[in-house]
Amino acid sequence: MAELSGVELEVFRHALAGVAEEMGVALRRAAYSPNIKERADCSAAVFDPDGQMVAQAEHIPVHLGAMPASVRAVLDTYGALRPGQQVCVNDPYLGGTHLPDLTIVAAVGAAGGSQRDTVLLGYVANRAHHADVGGAAPGSMPATATEIAMEGVRIPPILIADAGGERDDVVRLIAANSRTPRERRGDLRAQFAANHVGALRLRELASRMGTTRLHEAMAAVCDYSDRRVRIAVAEIPDGSYRNSDVLEIGAGVTIRAAVTIAGDEVSIDFEGTDPQIPVNLNAVFAVTLSSAMFVFRMLTDPDAPPNAGCYRSLHVRAPEGSVVHATFPAPTAAGNVETSQRIVDVLLGCFAQAIPDRVPAASQGTMNNLLIGSGGDHPFSYYETLGGGEGGTPGRPGMSGIHTGMTNTRNTPAEAMELDYPLRVWRYELRSHSGGAGAHPGGDGLIREVEVLADCTLTVQSERREHPPWGLRGGHPGAVGRNVLRRADGTEEELPGKGTWQLRRGDRVRIETPGGGGWGSPA
Amino acid sequence: MAPVEEDLTGAWAALEDQARQELHRQGVTGEITVSRVADARYAGQSHELRITAAADADLAELLHRAHQQAYGYAMPEERVLVVTLRVVARGEPVLSQPPGDWDQGQPAPERSREIGIGDQTVKARVVSRAALATGDEVSGPALIEQSDTTTLLDADEVGVLDDAGNLVAHLHG
Numbered sequence: 168m169a170e171l172s173g174v175e176l177e178v179f180r181h182a183l184a185g186v187a188e189e190m191g192v193a194l195r196r197a198a199y200s201p202n203i204k205e206r207a208d209c210s211a212a213v214f215d216p217d218g219q220m221v222a223q224a225e226h227i228p229v230h231l232g233a234m235p236a237s238v239r240a241v242l243d244t245y246g247a248l249r250p251g252q253q254v255c256v257n258d259p260y261l262g263g264t265h266l267p268d269l270t271i272v273a274a275v276g277a278a279g280g281s282q283r284d285t286v287l288l289g290y291v292a293n294r295a296h297h298a299d300v301g302g303a304a305p306g307s308m309p310a311t312a313t314e315i316a317m318e319g320v321r322i323p324p325i326l327i328a329d330a331g332g333e334r335d336d337v338v339r340l341i342a343a344n345s346r347t348p349r350e351r352r353g354d355l356r357a358q359f360a361a362n363h364v365g366a367l368r369l370r371e372l373a374s375r376m377g378t379t380r381l382h383e384a385m386a387a388v389c390d391y392s393d394r395r396v397r398i399a400v401a402e403i404p405d406g407s408y409r410n411s412d413v414l415e416i417g418a419g420v421t422i423r424a425a426v427t428i429a430g431d432e433v434s435i436d437f438e439g440t441d442p443q444i445p446v447n448l449n450a451v452f453a454v455t456l457s458s459a460m461f462v463f464r465m466l467t468d469p470d471a472p473p474n475a476g477c478y479r480s481l482h483v484r485a486p487e488g489s490v491v492h493a494t495f496p497a498p499t500a501a502g503n504v505e506t507s508q509r510i511v512d513v514l515l516g517c518f519a520q521a522i523p524d525r526v527p528a529a530s531q532g533t534m535n536n537l538l539i540g541s542g543g544d545h546p547f548s549y550y551e552t553l554g555g556g557e558g559g560t561p562g563r564p565g566m567s568g569i570h571t572g573m574t575n576t577r578n579t580p581a582e583a584m585e586l587d588y589p590l591r592v593w594r595y596e597l598r599s600h601s602g603g604a605g606a607h608p609g610g611d612g613l614i615r616e617v618e619v620l621a622d623c624t625l626t627v628q629s630e631r632r633e634h635p636p637w638g639l640r641g642g643h644p645g646a647v648g649r650n651v652l653r654r655a656d657g658t659e660e661e662l663p664g665k666g667t668w669q670l671r672r673g674d675r676v677r678i679e680t681p682g683g684g685g686w687g688s689p690a
Numbered sequence: 691m692a693p694v695e696e697d698l699t700g701a702w703a704a705l706e707d708q709a710r711q712e713l714h715r716q717g718v719t720g721e722i723t724v725s726r727v728a729d730a731r732y733a734g735q736s737h738e739l740r741i742t743a744a745a746d747a748d749l750a751e752l753l754h755r756a757h758q759q760a761y762g763y764a765m766p767e768e769r770v771l772v773v774t775l776r777v778v779a780r781g782e783p784v785l786s787q788p789p790g791d792w793d794q795g796q797p798a799p800e801r802s803r804e805i806g807i808g809d810q811t812v813k814a815r816v817v818s819r820a821a822l823a824t825g826d827e828v829s830g831p832a833l834i835e836q837s838d839t840t841t842l843l844d845a846d847e848v849g850v851l852d853d854a855g856n857l858v859a860h861l862h863g
Contacts (some may be wrong), residue, residue, distance in 0.1 A: 196737035197761050204736045333763065353734045356763055363762030 171387045179376075179384045180222070180391075180472040186368040187211045187224035190293055194361035199353030200298045202550055205583045206576040208296035210234065211361055213369065215289045218242050219475040221385040229264060229507050229573040230294045232457025235475065237262035237270040238292055244324040250276025250285045253328035253362060255337070255355075257300070258321050259451045260495050265503040266319040267307050267550075269341075269355070270294040271327060273362035275369045277378050288373050288381065291365030293358055297351060298540075299548035301344045303667075304626050305540025306550050308500035310667045313445040318500050320344035328359060346542040389476030392468075396477050397431035399467035403521050405429055410516035411439075412509055415633045415664050416446055420490055422509055426517035435459050435514065437485040437492070446665075447628075449493035450502035450510070452485055458510035458573060459483045466518055466525065501628040501665070504534040504552065507573040509630065512637075519639060524561055528609060528684030529636035530571035531555030535648060535680045536628035539590065539619060539670070547623075549588045551579050556602045556610035556645050556683030558636065565610035565683035568597050589620035598646070598679055603635075605642030605685020612648065612680035618673065625652075625668045631681040632664040642685030649679040694730065694750045694770040701775055702726060709779035718781035729774035732757070732765055738773050788854030794836060797821035807831060807844060822851045 171179065190211035195204055202208050210226035218238045223231050240262035241254045248254065253273040257263045263270065272292040276285035302319035303309035312318050320341065327337045338355055342348035373381045407427045413419040423439035443449045450458075463481050464473070471477055485492035491510060493499060512532050519526040535555065540548035552574050557565035570576055581592035594616035602609035619625075627650050635644035650662040655673030662668075662676075670676075692698065706724050713722055726745070729738035730753045739760060741752040749772060754764035797818035805814045812831045819836040827850050828834060830843030834857065843849050846862045 193761060197735060197757075199734040349734065353732075353768075356761075356765065359763055360761035364760075 171384055175384070176388060176391060180388050182372055183213055183222035183385070183388070184224065184472070186213050186291070186365055186372070187222050189368055190291060190361040190365040191224050191226055193364040194293055194295060194357050197357035197360040198295070199350045199357070201579050201583045201587055202296050202298050203354055203357065205579050206551070208576045209294060211291070211293040211365065213289060213291055213365065214238050215382065215385045216247070216287045218290065219389065221289070221389060221474050223473050225575070227573075227575050228461045229454065229457050229503055230268065231473075232460040233262065233264045233453035234270060234292055234294060236453040236456070237294070238272050238290060241272045241324045245326070247287060248272070248274035248290070250274045250287065251328075251330035252326060253359065254324050255327040255341070256322055256324040258323045259315070259453070259499045261323055262453060264451065264454050264457075265308070265500045266300050266302070266315070266321060267296050267298070267500070268294050268503070269297055269300075269322070269358070271355075271358045271362060273328075273366060275366040277373050278370045286378050288369055288378060289385070291362050291369060293361040293365075295354060295358055296550070297345070297354055298550055299346045299546075301346070304538070305346055305542060305546075305548045305624050306538030306626055308447065308536060308538055308626055308628055310447070310626055310628065310665045312447045312498040312500065314496040315498050316496065318447065318498050327355075333359060346540065346546040347548050388472050389474050392471040392474050392476035393479045395468045395471040397480050400428065400433055400480055401431045403428050403466075406521060408517040408520040410513050410520070412513045412516065413634060414448055414490070414506060414509055415630050416444060416448060420444060420448070422491060422506075422513050424510075424513045424517055426514065426521070428521060432480050432482070433463065434482045435484070437489065440486065440489040440491050442488055443490050443493040443497045445498070447498035447500040448490065448502050448506050449497040449499050450491050450506040451499055452492045454503050454507050455485050455491040455510055456483050458507045459514060461573060462511055462514040462518065466522065501536065504536055504574070505628060505630045508532045508534065511572045523640065526639065527560040528558030528565070528603065528605065528639040528642050528686045529645070530558045530565065530683045531612060531631060531645065531648070531681040532572070532636050533630040533648065533681065534574050535678055536626070537615070537617075537676070537678055538626040539588070539617070539623055539676075541621065541623040545621070547588050549579070549584065549590060552576055553613065553615055553678055553680050554578065555612040555648070555680035556636070558639070558645075558683040559603070559605045559607035559609050559642055559686030561607070561686060564607045565602060567602065567610035568613040569610070571683075584617075589623070591618040591620060592616070593618055593675065594677070598682065601646035601679075601682030603638045603643040603645040603682060603685035604689040605638055606687025606689065607642070608685045608689075609636065609638070609642070609645045609683030612646065612682045614677065614679045616675055616677040618675045619670050621672050623670050625670050625676055627662060627664070627666060627676075627678070629664045629678070636681050636684045638684035639686050641688030643689065645682030645684050648681040651677040651679075653677060691771055691773045694753075694772050698772065698775065702777065705775060705777040706779070709777050713779055713781045717783040717785070719784060720782055722779055722781040725778045727776040727778065728772050729776075730770055730772045733769040733771050792855065794820035798835070803833065805831065805833070807842075812845065819857070822857075824851055824853050826851050
């Protein structure tokens with residue numbers, strides 16, 4: 168195979184990453200829902216003709232690790248796609264993560280050539296969180312779900328666009344199963360926009376370089392990442408490192424992991440993890456793999472071009488039927504958001520034994536999912552993941568009020584919330600002194616208090632309300648989070664970490680997010 | 691912001707009047723060409739596309755085309771909102787003579803100062819630009835000071851103020 172010079176490699180890797188970046192920008196600009204426009208709860212990536220990920224943008228870690236599995240599922244269902252074809256999927260059991268995340272994969276053909284014999288350059292794909300896809304509560308993450316059928320519409324890989332454009336029948340079916348159909352159509356089309364821009368840019372790249380050279384370069388940049396990451400792995404002391412942590416369900420659901428470092432290879436085994444549960448914190452394997460990839464990348468070479476090559480030296484096993492490798496019909500809506508964060512904590516705890524000077528204390532370890540909405544004639548669906556405290560790191564204190572771990576969304580600005588929803592934001596501030604003390608203290612969480620201006624349904628999915636984010640090397644734990652419901656008559660009740668409730672106009676919900684753990688003993 | 695069906699004739703006319711008046715104030719007496727630019731989007735989106743519009747253009751149609759171009763699709767059944775109207779007026783000013791009457795404030799009295807140029811220390815004249823008139827010459831080493839910059843003339847340079855108020859530096863010899 169032809170070699171790339173250092174300069175060619177650098178120019179190419181940025182050109183390819185640029186394709187994914189532009190896809191993300193187009194998606195955000197054309198979208199309807201604040202979820203995508205404001206929070207940027209979406210991701211984009213580029214794949215070679217075999218479905219290997221060759222570039223991604225700095226979007227959402229829990230999406231990006233799982234997207235290759237979606238592409239795989241699409242190709243398994245349809246075989247290689249023809250340029251012009253786009254396939255939509257959200258099924259967690261076929262490469263998805265949770266039902267609101269819809270992935271659309273598009274085949275990209277070289278410019279010129281007839282419809283039938285256009286050369287396949289590769290695939291572009293993007294994933295977006297849709298605000299409502301049906302199910303038992305607005306927002307499609309109901310705390311009452313005991314099986315996936317209660318969480319919303321499940322879409323196996325389905326052709327959603329072809330050479331003739333958008334397939335109106337499929338879009339109509341998806342929209343009809345959402346409480347907010349107009350928003351769904353707008354957002355689905357924004358996903359088409361992202362793929363349109365991605366295809367355009369990939370074709371331009373191929374025209375400049377030639378198709379053969381493009382494919383050689385894709386392979387070379389993956390090989391390059393593999394080499395870099397293996398060098399970093401080899402520097403971690405060999406050994407087997409075990410850790411466990413809990414999800415706050417019932418008496419506690421335990422996740423166990425063993426990280427084994429041998430030379431330049433890493434194996435992670437979740438043997439001993441509790442079985443899957445009739446509560447929607449089950450993680451499918453794609454989510455678990457995503458979480459492992461995040462920790463792995465973070466602690467090896469975070470600057471290596473992000474592609475499939477980064478993970479060749481990582482091998483992940485999880486027992487089928489466990490809460491980290493759930494099988495049908497387990498509900499999964501919060502596995503994606505909560506369980507993924509806990510898996511990160513477990514793995515950080517393992518690596519902290521191997522490389523104690525390089526691992527931060529626990530960050531808030533939850534996404535504090537807040538969902539408010541209603542169906543009917545005036546439907547709306549508000550969804551937000553709230554930032555909190557970052558764990559103190561070996562080099563500096565943790566940051567306050569930010570997204571950490573498997574999420575990287577922005578917040579919904581109060582202005583956007585009040586413009587688009589019957590909501591009023593009363594408080595949005597940092598939560599003083601909630602970070603754990605330490606030589607490098609944990610960052611503070613934040614407080615958000617929202618009043619509802621119409622009768623509606625509230626769902627909260629949160630963790631770290633009982634077990635605080637841990638400190639490391641003598642640092643203290645961060646404060647646990649709190650969820651409070653303040654009824655219109657002024658009475659307050661403490662809410663559990665997870666639940667779905669009916670609200671009346673004038674009620675308020677206040678979420679106080681956890682602080683990060685401290686690193687090192689406090690002075 | 692307005693729905694595209696609203697009659698925007700008045701809004702465009704007001705902007706064009708404003709633009710023409712500004713050009714006149716700046717000394718444009720000749721032909722003025724005016725072009726219109728609108729920022730528009732579909733109701734539900736938050737990001738506008740910029741479209742250039744001829745006088746009687748159908749803004750909705752232009753948005754559909756711009757959207758198709760940028761994103762690969764249009765949504766003719768969706769409402770179009772116009773968020774910003776812009777008018778660009780172009781005209782060439784005719785200058786029979788260069789302007790020379792700007793107010794540069796009160797000139798400071800001339801003084802001198804020791805300055806370093808290269809590895810030498812020299813005594814330099816320090817002159818206010820506001821004190822100079824057309825035809826005045828200043829020989830270096832000198833500093834010519836004004837509110838927003840300082841000009842250094844080296845020992846072998848002389849600065850002359852031309853009839854447009856420009857300071858032109860010549861090398862001796």
